Amino acid sequence: MIESDLRNKISILLIVSHVLIFLLLIVMFVMGGLTQPEFTTSLSVVVPMLAALTGLAIGYVTSVKKKSQLSAFSEKLAGIYVFTSFLLPIVFVLAIAAVIVVKVINYVSFEQFKIILAALETTFGAYTGKVMASLFEKQQEETK
Amino acid sequence: MKIAICASTVLILLVAVPLGIGTAQSALPSDPPRGTRILQTWLDQTRLSDHLELTKLRLSSSPSPLLNDKDERSLQLDLRFRGADTKPDEAVKQFTTFLNQYQAGKGVSLPEAVFYQLIHSCDWPRNDAVVTFIVVEDRFDISLDPDSHELVFHQTQQRGPVRQVINIPLLAASKAGGSNQITVKSTKAPSADALPQEIENFLKGYFVEANRAAHLKDPEFSYEPQEPDYLGMKVKGVKGQVLASDKYWEKLEISFELKPAPDGQKLVCYLSGEYASGIFGRLPSDDDYAAIDEAKLRDFTGNLLRKLQDHLARSSP
Numbered sequence: 002m003i004e005s006d007l008r009n010k011i012s013i014l015l016i017v018s019h020v021l022i023f024l025l026l027i028v029m030f031v032m033g034g035l036t037q038p039e040f041t042t043s044l045s046v047v048v049p050m051l052a053a054l055t056g057l058a059i060g061y062v063t064s065v066k067k068k069s070q071l072s073a074f075s076e077k078l079a080g081i082y083v084f085t086s087f088l089l090p091i092v093f094v095l096a097i098a099a100v101i102v103v104k105v106i107n108y109v110s111f112e113q114f115k116i117i118l119a120a121l122e123t124t125f126g127a128y129t130g131k132v133m134a135s136l137f138e139k140q141q142e143e144t145k
Numbered sequence: 146m147k148i149a150i151c152a153s154t155v156l157i158l159l160v161a162v163p164l165g166i167g168t169a170q171s172a173l174p175s176d177p178p179r180g181t182r183i184l185q186t187w188l189d190q191t192r193l194s195d196h197l198e199l200t201k202l203r204l205s206s207s208p209s210p211l212l213n214d215k216d217e218r219s220l221q222l223d224l225r226f227r228g229a230d231t232k233p234d235e236a237v238k239q240f241t242t243f244l245n246q247y248q249a250g251k252g253v254s255l256p257e258a259v260f261y262q263l264i265h266s267c268d269w270p271r272n273d274a275v276v277t278f279i280v281v282e283d284r285f286d287i288s289l290d291p292d293s294h295e296l297v298f299h300q301t302q303q304r305g306p307v308r309q310v311i312n313i314p315l316l317a318a319s320k321a322g323g324s325n326q327i328t329v330k331s332t333k334a335p336s337a338d339a340l341p342q343e344i345e346n347f348l349k350g351y352f353v354e355a356n357r358a359a360h361l362k363d364p365e366f367s368y369e370p371q372e373p374d375y376l377g378m379k380v381k382g383v384k385g386q387v388l389a390s391d392k393y394w395e396k397l398e399i400s401f402e403l404k405p406a407p408d409g410q411k412l413v414c415y416l417s418g419e420y421a422s423g424i425f426g427r428l429p430s431d432d433d434y435a436a437i438d439e440a441k442l443r444d445f446t447g448n449l450l451r452k453l454q455d456h457l458a459r460s461s462p
Contacts (some may be wrong), residue, residue, distance in 0.1 A: 029424070032392065032424050033390070033392025033393055033422055033423070033424055034422055034423065034424045035422050036393065036420070036421070036422045036435065038435070039422055105422065105423065105424050106423065106424060106425050106427055107423040107425075107427040107428060107429045107430070107433075108427065109430075110429070110430035110432050110433050111430075111432070111433050112432060
């Protein structure tokens, strides 16, 4: 896979995931899976977790307005890099979604929910951030 | 993608197992910090915290002379009266005026309301609970008298012996809408011994029927030991009973006291309730429940008692 392709796909994945997780929280709140204090606390914990990654993707998208800019970056990437770039954000987002679902069906208490989110952030946030930064920040510097 | 899903599942299991998922519903029978939180919220919501300060809630292992079972641990709640006067006699007068004003305004005795709030909040048997109002140098202990099964005041000075024991006065006459008491005419009511059982059956049927109408599984009930003039029960797993919305799970604790009245008997109901979120059938952990607003509880109590009164009138021979 070439670098610009990977950036595009990961950007779309992160932006869509961010929106879906936000919508998932709203739907669960409306259905009664979260009380109002739980909903506001969940938003304030979950949204910043994803915002750092989505911020990188948005930064990339805003820096490549023209198609010619996209085609300028087309180096072929190593398979292991592509795999890791997909794996970490996907696992991170799926894990957040799974924890929300597990909370609203009462398999965990709200306190446990917050602890699990913190554990996820500690376990995956740093690695995912590092991989995403290597993918997007270099490109943003080049476009400047 | 498949790898990602598997990794996610493994991750959840790794994090979840040490945290004790699946045991979220098992809670200690009594939890003083949680009880303190609930009681403080109740005091704030009812604005009683303007007059009473929660100074201590503890489990005491030393036997209390006030309690019925002297070998068991007792639950002790201390509330300090925020009276303006520091002279003991004046402060006691202020306290008495405050109690009278509360009873006149709400139609409920404050010591009784606090006592039942305590045993509901801490899930504690009423035989082994003591509420103490501290008024400068005087202490007013409220506990259950083992013989009469009435709540009694023991007024003591902090450095002196028990000074007097007085019965808490009977409640005012039954009021419409939202009152916590109804009159049960002796000619219409079942026999005194059968009344607690009759009430228990009514409540059980009421909540089971409500859940079946809402296509929910039957609620969970737990009962306190029944006495001829007392009935206590907890209901878990109901929706839309107290709150207008049927989205949230509700947990209710109901106590009934049967008291003599000039025109028969009087049933006094104490109800506390909490709510928590959750979709599908699994009930929330006890830690997730938050207190329900008192006004909503009062409305529900009034409605429930009117239905109970109708039921007792219909079921009488």
